Amino acid sequence: MDKNLLITGGSRGIGAATAVLAASQGYRVCINYLSDHASAERICGQIREAGGYAIAVQADVSNEDEIIRLFSRVDSEMGRLTALVNNAGTVGEASRVDAMSEFRMLKIMMSNVVGPMLCSKHALLRMLPRHGGHGGSIVNVSSVAARLGSPGEYVDYAASKGALDTFTIGLAKEVAGEGVRVNAVRPGYIFTEFHALSGDPQRVSKLEPTIPMGRGGLADEVAEAILWLLSDKASYSTGSFIDLGGGR
Numbered sequence: 001m002d003k004n005l006l007i008t009g010g011s012r013g014i015g016a017a018t019a020v021l022a023a024s025q026g027y028r029v030c031i032n033y034l035s036d037h038a039s040a041e042r043i044c045g046q047i048r049e050a051g052g053y054a055i056a057v058q059a060d061v062s063n064e065d066e067i068i069r070l071f072s073r074v075d076s077e078m079g080r081l082t083a084l085v086n087n088a089g090t091v092g093e094a095s096r097v098d099a100m101s102e103f104r105m106l107k108i109m110m111s112n113v114v115g116p117m118l119c120s121k122h123a124l125l126r127m128l129p130r131h132g133g134h135g136g137s138i139v140n141v142s143s144v145a146a147r148l149g150s151p152g153e154y155v156d157y158a159a160s161k162g163a164l165d166t167f168t169i170g171l172a173k174e175v176a177g178e179g180v181r182v183n184a185v186r187p188g189y190i191f192t193e194f195h196a197l198s199g200d201p202q203r204v205s206k207l208e209p210t211i212p213m214g215r216g217g218l219a220d221e222v223a224e225a226i227l228w229l230l231s232d233k234a235s236y237s238t239g240s241f242i243d244l245g246g247g248r
């Protein structure tokens with residue numbers, strides 16, 4: 001069976017590492033991004049140089065019209081989707097809840113919860129046998145924040161990942177008998193540009209003493225777990241989570 005993978009937020013960080021590893025394992029990859037066209041094209045170029053297939057498609061996953069356009073590009077340029085990684089996500093500046101705006105909370109929930117739910121919907125329309133599909137695999141990129149709550153930093157973000165975990169469990173059970181597996185990874189502190197969004201690009205290095213393993217994680221280490229969950233090696237796993245938090 002063809003291995004056609006869509007990764008949301010694949011232009012950098014965990015998504016980019018996942019795209020490169022997936023291509024090396026024979027997936028044809030669609031790299032979605034929000035605004036960083038140059039980085040998305042650079043990752044595509046890296047994959048093509050290694051003999052793989054990749055396209056980059058701009059779309060905001062918090063908007064269903066843009067998601068529909070994104071999936072249409074996958075349909076026409078790659079064929080039927082077999083794998084989805086809901087990786088795109090965002091976070092606001094470190095803050096207490098009593099200082100958070102409605103705008104910020106809605107943006108976090110739209111990007112981190114509604115976006116993955118809508119992308120899953122459009123993936124299911126291609127994967128489920130009732131819609132002419134042949135099954136598939138979805139991996140959601142959650143966070144250890146879903147378990148820990150992130151007090152004083154971004155409780156809104158942690159709550160969005162908690163919702164994503166619940167969505168993972170429910171959807172996994174809903175489609176378990178129809179050939180689609182749904183799982184999630186929960187990374188801890190990973191060295192990516194993500195932490196600049198919360199106001200401190202050096203955040204992971206500074207917090208290393210608080211991590212049981214004593215170091216931050218690498219995007220490649222998260223990508224390995226995502227690829228395992230996507231693959232047939234994880235054929236009996238659905239509704240499950242792999243924590244990549246160095247013991248947190």
Ligand code: NAP
Nearest residue numbers: 009011013014033034035036060061088089143190192194
């Ligand atoms: P990152 O380096 O900031 O990359 C985020 C990616 O998401 C970029 O490709 C960005 O596109 C894209 N993106 C953001 N909002 C989007 C939207 N509305 N529509 C489409 N694409 C969007 O982040 P990362 O560290 O790799 O994080 C990836 C995932 O892991 C996120 O869900 C995050 O919550 C989760 N996570 C990260 C950590 C960590 O420590 N880094 C820990 C736990 C969980 P542009 O480049 O175009 O802006």
